[in-house]
Amino acid sequence: MAVKKRYKDLTLLQRIYIPEIVKGLSLTMKNMFKPKFTMRYPEEKFIPPASYRGRPVLVQETNGEERCVACGLCARVCPALAIEVQAGETEREKERYPEKFEINMLRCIFCGLCEEVCPEEAIVMSKDYELAFSSRGDAIYGKDKLLTPVIQLQDRIEFLRSYK
Amino acid sequence: MPKFVLDGKEIEFKQGQTIIQAAKDNGITIPHFCWHESLSVSGNCRVCLVEVEKMPKLVIACATIASDGMVVHSASEKALSARNAVMEFLLINHPLDCPICDEAGECKLQDYAYSHSVGESRFVEEKTHKDKRVPLGPYIMFDGDRCISCSRCIRFCDEIAKEPELTFVKRGDRVTIVTFPGEELDNPYSMNVVDICPVGALTNRDFRFKARVWDMSANNTICQGCARGCNIELWVRNNEVLRITPRQNDRVNSFWMCDHGRLETFKFINAKDRVDGPYVRREGSLQKTSWDEALADAAKELKSSRFNRNEIAFIGSPYATLEDNYVFAKFAAAVFGSKNIDFMRHSDPSFGDDILRREDITPNSLGAEAVGIRPGQTGLNFDGIINGIKEGKIKALYILEDDIVSADTALEEVLAKLDLLIVHATNFNKTAVLADIVLPAATYAEKNGTIVNFQGRVQRIKPAVSTVELDRAMDSMSMSRLDKFGSIYDRWNQGHKYDARSSWKILAALSSVLGNKMKFNLAEDVFNEISRSVQAFSGLDYDSIGEHGVQSKLQPLEKIEKA
Numbered sequence A: 001m002a003v004k005k006r007y008k009d010l011t012l013l014q015r016i017y018i019p020e021i022v023k024g025l026s027l028t029m030k031n032m033f034k035p036k037f038t039m040r041y042p043e044e045k046f047i048p049p050a051s052y053r054g055r056p057v058l059v060q061e062t063n064g065e066e067r068c069v070a071c072g073l074c075a076r077v078c079p080a081l082a083i084e085v086q087a088g089e090t091e092r093e094k095e096r097y098p099e100k101f102e103i104n105m106l107r108c109i110f111c112g113l114c115e116e117v118c119p120e121e122a123i124v125m126s127k128d129y130e131l132a133f134s135s136r137g138d139a140i141y142g143k144d145k146l147l148t149p150v151i152q153l154q155d156r157i158e159f160l161r162s163y164k
Numbered sequence B: 001m002p003k004f005v006l007d008g009k010e011i012e013f014k015q016g017q018t019i020i021q022a023a024k025d026n027g028i029t030i031p032h033f034c035w036h037e038s039l040s041v042s043g044n045c046r047v048c049l050v051e052v053e054k055m056p057k058l059v060i061a062c063a064t065i066a067s068d069g070m071v072v073h074s075a076s077e078k079a080l081s082a083r084n085a086v087m088e089f090l091l092i093n094h095p096l097d098c099p100i101c102d103e104a105g106e107c108k109l110q111d112y113a114y115s116h117s118v119g120e121s122r123f124v125e126e127k128t129h130k131d132k133r134v135p136l137g138p139y140i141m142f143d144g145d146r147c148i149s150c151s152r153c154i155r156f157c158d159e160i161a162k163e164p165e166l167t168f169v170k171r172g173d174r175v176t177i178v179t180f181p182g183e184e185l186d187n188p189y190s191m192n193v194v195d196i197c198p199v200g201a202l203t204n205r206d207f208r209f210k211a212r213v214w215d216m217s218a219n220n221t222i223c224q225g226c227a228r229g230c231n232i233e234l235w236v237r238n239n240e241v242l243r244i245t246p247r248q249n250d251r252v253n254s255f256w257m258c259d260h261g262r263l264e265t266f267k268f269i270n271a272k273d274r275v276d277g278p279y280v281r282r283e284g285s286l287q288k289t290s291w292d293e294a295l296a297d298a299a300k301e302l303k304s305s306r307f308n309r310n311e312i313a314f315i316g317s318p319y320a321t322l323e324d325n326y327v328f329a330k331f332a333a334a335v336f337g338s339k340n341i342d343f344m345r346h347s348d349p350s351f352g353d354d355i356l357r358r359e360d361i362t363p364n365s366l367g368a369e370a371v372g373i374r375p376g377q378t379g380l381n382f383d384g385i386i387n388g389i390k391e392g393k394i395k396a397l398y399i400l401e402d403d404i405v406s407a408d409t410a411l412e413e414v415l416a417k418l419d420l421l422i423v424h425a426t427n428f429n430k431t432a433v434l435a436d437i438v439l440p441a442a443t444y445a446e447k448n449g450t451i452v453n454f455q456g457r458v459q460r461i462k463p464a465v466s467t468v469e470l471d472r473a474m475d476s477m478s479m480s481r482l483d484k485f486g487s488i489y490d491r492w493n494q495g496h497k498y499d500a501r502s503s504w505k506i507l508a509a510l511s512s513v514l515g516n517k518m519k520f521n522l523a524e525d526v527f528n529e530i531s532r533s534v535q536a537f538s539g540l541d542y543d544s545i546g547e548h549g550v551q552s553k554l555q556p557l558e559k560i561e562k563a
Ligand code: SF4
Pocket: A056, A074, A077, A078, A079, A080, A081, A082, A083, A103, A107, A108, A109, A110, A111, A112, A113, A114, A115
């Protein structure tokens, strides 16, 4: 098969390429003096806006109790089967509480469905994106790691309410 | 047969039947809360309102007798708007408790709120508040807020359990359920009210908050609590049985089961004292070993020259399946030519009643006897075997799945006289701890098989819990979503699997070690041989037994009617 010769209709200026290089470099120069977006992570931390979906956490009321009533809806809706809830009985008014609440962070896909389904506004997406584990077991977060004081979650809760 | 038209479909009915019953017999469900096939009609929930042509007003299908030529509409505009109105009315004071309510997922009110309700509440006033968390009896918790006053529980106690214990008090939106003064809801059938309560007002205290219904799998099987053999479902999550509910079988238990069966027949499955793998006595104590070693040891001991074959006796079990007992009898006859074979009868006159419970507290005594657990002509019966041990004439004993020492503690000393005791046991009970060799038997929740109830009805048990050799998917147990998608790294999927096998399997393996091959691969193979060789079961197979059992020729029908 004969090799077809590609024909390009370039002018001399285009062929010598120098004007293009000048154009490109001038863009670079312009940007050198603009404010920077890059962050020096981890020395500098990115604080996401309220709409950000970081790892799901459990809301802890000011009296130290969890809001969760262990209804299991989040576990049911979770498409990745990341959540395990074991309910237990308590003397408190709501009768039911999570004896065990575990999220497997290796399974979680940060979809936020758990937050959306929760009837008690008890599980919300936090701003925490720093997740690193050295074993499978470490990736399973229990109540100790999940419970987060409601104060720290205020802007997310407000964000959720404004979109209801 | 007379006919009426329901939603354009012609329906045959028996004279005197109500519209709702006739519809049900034809496979059509008219929505209802308070109506129950086995209870009297009370007609108070009003959800079953239907339109009947030529009648001035809507009528309730549960209390209207069908008549020839009637034209009924259950989904006409009028009927639907009435149903919506009734639903709205019922939901006015119903709390938003679904997240904390055990009934969620199997709640009639929840289902109907989806299918027959408009989905909006116009009620802005405060809902009524009644007592929550009231223990009505040892096993039942009552929540006044959730009750929709259908009176099913009251009628159940009056009509089925025959112990009126519950009643309504107060009126209007303050009406609630209480027990009569000085009474408790503690009749032997009390927990059936949990099943028939259409909402979560009555809940099972034993199961309370243990699991969500959608996280469990349910398998059909048979209660092992007495010779009735109530049809049940075993609810399992993470390979652990969490509750039992009855399953309808009009020939055996109708819709019900007793509290003993519901509470006491599954906890041993996950008890701490389960026999997990074979044990052999070495230097005085029972030690875990491998199957091969345990079977080789058992074979060696059974064939030892310390005793001849007339000095060996076999005790079958009314707790084991037909298959287990059949192979046991065959093993005794074919390998040892032994005629000393029988089983212990367990009966408790205080347990029996004229509702469901039977004096015979074993599930399969009729079947055990029928497949050959009875002494041969010159052989010893149970008492004969025990006397034989006392007199030193019986030196070796092989016991199949029966804790005879707990049933009769005097036997502890007698069994101590034995030279060799081999036991198939599910748990380290008082008999198993005396044994020289303990072979781990699968519980009824871990095997396939059949049992025969007091009526002579052959019923199937099916596995619901997996063991080392029984796989949930491969052995066609029902699977929950968690069972299907769980991996070995999920903590919610690491339920313990015991190393236990069906007794017939253990016996077939032991028989092979002793040089007598038995060709059974499945429980079904054993049953097919039983149906070929035992007259009472001829012509039966697992398919014909089905989900509801089948009558064998073991008991004449008249006798059943009387019983
Ligand atoms: S964010 Fe999504 S994947 Fe993660 S736990 Fe919630 S529902 Fe599951």
